[in-house]
Amino acid sequence: MIYENSLAFAQEADKNDPLREWRNEFHFPQIKGKDAYYFTGNSLGLQPKQARTFVEAEMKKWETYGVEGHFVPKERPWLKFHEASKAALAKIVGAKPLEVVCMNNLSVNLHLLMVSFFRPTKKRFKVICEAGAFPSDQYMFESQLKFHGLNPAEALIEVAPRTGEQTLRTEDIISTIEQNADELALVLFGGLQYYTGQLFDMPAITKAGHKAGAFVGFDLAHAAGNVPLHLHEWDVDFATWCSYKYLNSGPGNVSGIFVHERFAYDKDLPRFAGWWGHNEQERFLMEKGFDPMPGADGWQLSNVNVISTAAHLASLQLFEQVGMEALREKSLKLTGFLEYIIDELSGEDKLFEIITPRNPQERGAQLSIYFHRNGKLMFDYLVEEGVIGDWREPNVIRIAPAPMYNSFEDVYHFGRLLKEAIKKYADA
Structure with missing residues (x-):
């Protein structure tokens, strides 16, 4: 052009x-x-006009059915409400519906995924991330490492731009992974750097991290709904994102997670469990013994916030139509x-x-x-x-x-x- x-x-x-x-x-x-000339979709996307209609529909269900709204209406009963976003989210992040679910908020999901994918040992305990990561990531790393009794100054490796440069070179990221391969437990980068706007080479980072024997995940807060993603194809282990930036779902609205299909039926993978992640066929028996749902659904803690997620669906239906x-x-x-x-x-x-x-x-x-x-x-x-x-x-x-x-x-x-x-x- x-x-x-x-x-x-x-x-x-x-x-x-x-x-x-x-x-x-x-x-x-x-x-x-x-x-206004609005250029802050990277911080809070605009409100879709249909968001109010979607929210009002759930308010009407509440008014009409009360608690029976979990089961009675044919369209999006609350019991299955988290499933309504799966098809759209899967297309946006390049995944299978089994691999995604909307739940919680970004920082909560970062911590939950770290529980499963950061399993430090005496030999492998280091984490690699980008220097100057968004505070959600910085605070999460610091607290997670301290929780495991590790010193962030020793266990956290932050890859910074070269002197006089503003952005990272992919070869420097790969080199850092290779240099720390024997001690590396996790690579967790932002998909797109919030300050500089740099889109990282996620396929190359994933390949290098796996070659080093580490898990690889991404914080996609500034990438989801912004750039094409192919998480399943890239073989990423896990990812999470928020929905209020490019996904236009409202301030502080629901996050989403991706967990690769290869972990879908691994019931022994450590996680912090909640009742909505339990086998839905037995969920209401209220018995001991956590049996996780297959796929990303098994990381859910509690039933979805229906009212706010309705606004999320209003935006997702636009993404499905536009592509x-x-x-x-x-x-x-x-x-x-x-x-x-x-x-x-x-x-x-x-x-x-x-x-x-x-x-x-x-x-x-x-x-x-x-x-x-x-x-x-x-x-x-x-x-x-x-x-x-x-x-x-x-x-x-x-x-x-x-x-x-x-x-x-x-x-x-x-x-x-x-x-x-x-x-x-x-x-x-």
């Missing part, structure tokens, strides 16, 4: 966009009486247009620069803009003028054009307003 920084180009691109109508399925925040392939195709064009505009505006003095990988295959729907001066002043101006982006200390603005609802015209107007901000504050 050949880009041009003009309103006419953006409007023509939107006219030819096969996904343009899906924008109408979402509510946009209003700023100064107009739709990740079509979303990725538009995302590459939309982010490419954003990159073109930012480069044009950066100026000879390089007031700011993109720290997200330039290779489109190494990033998702996010560009992180590193400001060398006065970034916060310019960010505040953008917010005043209707741009909802994301400021990350010390000096980065993250802009994430989500292909389900963002337009080329949105991106153009971001560039227009950034140009105004530069004039006002570049030398303030």
Whole structure:
């Protein structure tokens, strides 16, 4: 696609966009009486207009049936409610329905999966992750290692970018795995780095981790619903994600997990058990002796939060209709247009620069803009003028054009307003 920084180009691109109508399925925040230019799907996705309808349907069941809502209605009885999302989630993360389930929240699921897949021994006790991981991961690692009586300073290996670089090289990740192979118990990376927007080479990391004799998992908070995933094919052991970013399911909403099929019937795999993960044929006998459900369902602790998960289903039905392939195709064009505009505006003095990988295959729907001066002043101006982006200390603005609802015209107007901000504050 050949880009041009003009309103006419953006409007023509939107006219030819096969996904343009899906924008109408979402509510946009209003700023100064107009739709905001919303670029924070990497933090909280917009509300699907059908979310209220899905939630109201479950409220009506509660009103009509009371406790019998677990069994009576033909459509999505609460007893089976967690199953309603399986088909869509499986397509989004590249899995089999057996391998996925929505449950809990991201940090809870990270801890639950660590119970099963981090089994340190005297010889194998080290964990490899990316440096500067999202706090959910950092705190989880620290507390899990201490729980096992390990010193995080010795047991946790954080792979950092080379001096003068902002992103990780895959060869450095692989080399670190190989160098620690004899002592390595687990490799657990983010699928996509939240700060820089770097998409990691998950197949290569998985292959290297398995070759070293370690389990391999991923935190997909910024990858699920953003980039194509093939977890089953890549042979990933486990993964988890949240649903409120690119999956547009509402603030703090339900997480999801993936556990590879090869563990589906392993009843001896350690886990923290809950009654909803127990054999559903015997669940209500209330007897001792945990018998896990096959697949990811066996990691459930309690019955699903029906009201909030209903909003999740409203978004997932959009993903089923649109498909990740079509979303990725538009995302590459939309982010490419954003990159073109930012480069044009950066100026000879390089007031700011993109720290997200330039290779489109190494990033998702996010560009992180590193400001060398006065970034916060310019960010505040953008917010005043209707741009909802994301400021990350010390000096980065993250802009994430989500292909389900963002337009080329949105991106153009971001560039227009950034140009105004530069004039006002570049030398303030």
